[in-house]
Amino acid sequence: xxxxxxxxxxxxxxxxxxxxxxxxxxxxxxxxxxxxxxxxxxxxxxxxxxxxxxxxxxxxxxxxxxxxxxxxxxxxxxxxxxxxxxxxxxxxxxxxxxxxxxxxxxxxxxxxxxxxxxxxxxxxxxxxxxxxxxxxxxxxxxxxxxxxxxxxxxxxxxxxxxxxxxxxxxxxxxxxxxxxxxxxxxxxxxxxxxxxxxxxxxxxxxxxxxxxxxxxxxxxxxxxxxxxxxxxxxx
Numbered sequence: 001x002x003x004x005x006x007x008x009x010x011x012x013x014x015x016x017x018x019x020x021x022x023x024x025x026x027x028x029x030x031x032x033x034x035x036x037x038x039x040x041x042x043x044x045x046x047x048x049x050x051x052x053x054x055x056x057x058x059x060x061x062x063x064x065x066x067x068x069x070x071x072x073x074x075x076x077x078x079x080x081x082x083x084x085x086x087x088x089x090x091x092x093x094x095x096x097x098x099x100x101x102x103x104x105x106x107x108x109x110x111x112x113x114x115x116x117x118x119x120x121x122x123x124x125x126x127x128x129x130x131x132x133x134x135x136x137x138x139x140x141x142x143x144x145x146x147x148x149x150x151x152x153x154x155x156x157x158x159x160x161x162x163x164x165x166x167x168x169x170x171x172x173x174x175x176x177x178x179x180x181x182x183x184x185x186x187x188x189x190x191x192x193x194x195x196x197x198x199x200x201x202x203x204x205x206x207x208x209x210x211x212x213x214x215x216x217x218x219x220x221x222x223x224x225x226x227x228x229x230x231x232x233x234x235x
Contacts, residue, residue, distance in 0.1 A: 006112050009233055010165050010173040012119035012158070013140065014182035015127055017204030018223075019101045020134055023094050029087065030060065033079035038066050049205055050186025052121040052157070053077075053148030077149065081125045092133035098203050100223030105139035107226045114233065115169065117145035119157050119180055119190075124149055144168045154186055158194035179233050185214035199232050 013019055016026065027045055034042040038061070046059035057076050058068035066072050084091065108114045118140055120127050124147040131137040144165040146157035158180065166172050178196040180187060183204035191198035192215050200216035201223060202208045211219045218232050 007115050007169065007171050007173075008113040008177060009115070010144075010162065010178045011108060011114055011116045011233060012145070012161050012178065012180045013105075013116065014180075014184075014187050015118055015120040015122055015130060017183045018098070018181060018187075018201055019105070019136060020095055020097050020130060022091070022130070023096065025087070025091055025094055029080060029083045032083045032087075033076060034060070034064065036082070037076040037079040038064055038072070040064065048121075050121065050154065050182070050184030052152050052154055053080075053123045053126070054152040055148075056121070058152070077123060081123060084126050084129045088129055088133060091130065095130065095134060097134050097136060098223060100226065102136065104223045104226050104229055105136060107230060108233070109139040111230070115141065115144065115165065117141050117143075117161055117165065119146050119154075119161050119182075121148040121154065123147060141168070154190040155193035158190060158196055183211075185210060188214040188216045199229070 016022060026048065030045050031042045044063045046056045046063060048056050057073050061068040061072055061076065108116055116139060118127060127147055128137065128142060131140065144161065146161040150160050151157055162173055162178060175195045176197065179199060180191040180196055181199045181201060183201050184206055188198050188200055188211060198216055200211035200219045202211060202219060203222050208219050220229065223229060
């Protein structure tokens with residue numbers, strides 16, 4: 001057990017396209033959940049890249065002509081979670097951890113000064129299903145984390161994760177001691193807005209130049225170079 005006074009860094013990982021690929025299952029889950037939630041066929045999914053699930057759900061409902069009231073959002077949230085629950089085995093067989101992800105998580109987990117959580121647009125229940133399916137949850141503290149059903153604004157999730165870490169670990173993490181790792185310009189923007197460090201990974205739709213243009217100073221092509229990632233986290 002790590003003593004709180006040993007900890008120096010809080011590392012918050014994005015999930016989709018940073019740690020893993022769902023290989024199309026994210027959209028398919030909406031295709032299954034929308035008819036259950038609104039009683040009409042699935043038509044269109046909102047842009048999902050780097051957005052929180054509450055944000056995606058609200059726009060997706062609008063695209064189906066449904067006012068995103070708390071009730072309507074709640075129905076789609078529940079239907080989406082049910083779809084993932086029913087599709088656990090399918091997700092485990094189709095999804096994959098991205099190159100270097102497992103090794104990076106394991107290396108940081110062995111580092112006594114680093115505490116790892118997630119900062120994801122996924123719903124809390126869905127995030128857990130995805131990570132457990134690929135055996136990645138063992139490296140992460142899912143309590144000192146923040147999720148897409150905590151707030152619609154991704155930048156707000158940074159403060160939520162830091163507050164949860166402070167409560168759980170009895171240790172305050174300053175802005176310079178908090179590192180967000182993600183693959184989209186929205187991840188970069190969230191970190192910059194919150195005033196924390198960011199390491200961008202060009203393992204999703206955005207390439208290195210796009211991530212740099214968004215304001216990321218440190219950009220990796222992927223997570224394969226574990227030593228470099230550790231150096232960036234400690235710098």
